Amino acid sequence: MLDQDRLTEEKEIAEDIRVGLIHYGKAREDLIPILQMIQEKHAYLPPFAIQLVAGHLDLSPSEVYGVATFYNQFRFHPPGRNPIKVCLGTACHVRGGDIIMENFERKLEIKEGETSPDLEFSLDRVACVGCCALAPVALVKDTLHGHMAPSKVEGLILQIDMAREKREKEKKDSDHADE
Numbered sequence: 001m002l003d004q005d006r007l008t009e010e011k012e013i014a015e016d017i018r019v020g021l022i023h024y025g026k027a028r029e030d031l032i033p034i035l036q037m038i039q040e041k042h043a044y045l046p047p048f049a050i051q052l053v054a055g056h057l058d059l060s061p062s063e064v065y066g067v068a069t070f071y072n073q074f075r076f077h078p079p080g081r082n083p084i085k086v087c088l089g090t091a092c093h094v095r096g097g098d099i100i101m102e103n104f105e106r107k108l109e110i111k112e113g114e115t116s117p118d119l120e121f122s123l124d125r126v127a128c129v130g131c132c133a134l135a136p137v138a139l140v141k142d143t144l145h146g147h148m149a150p151s152k153v154e155g156l157i158l159q160i161d162m163a164r165e166k167r168e169k170e171k172k173d174s175d176h177a178d179e
């Protein structure tokens, strides 16, 4: 996404949060419901959201951030176009789920909970997704990939990259055709 697009989007999110805050009280116990409302609508808590919430509740941003980081339901980066979730429930953990996570981190050059700078990938852990027989398991968007291995990590990323390149090429070709 272009910087300008991102700025515009952030401005819209900030405005939406300002409007949303009007419906909430200013007591400390309003903090979690407010953070949940923002995350539900925008899928993450941007830094400026922390500032806005702090201003609304008359708390310091570090207090708000401290509470938000205490609960792992909140994310602080926008989800990528290809959100990757690695299951680290017991069965997956026992079968090397953490090695799969490390492999994704290394290949994507982001850490768990982060999003790549081009917003193409985000990486998160999830608890058991109910397919323990296929452990270790990862999800790309909503597609489940079982019996994950380091070589499969590489293959999945390659597939996504190739699909993206194809999409971009098709878009370029159709733009040329329109000229």
Ligand code: FES
Binding pocket: 087, 088, 089, 090, 091, 092, 093, 127, 128, 129, 130, 131, 132, 133, 135, 137
């Ligand atoms: S622990 Fe991963 S699917 Fe159950």
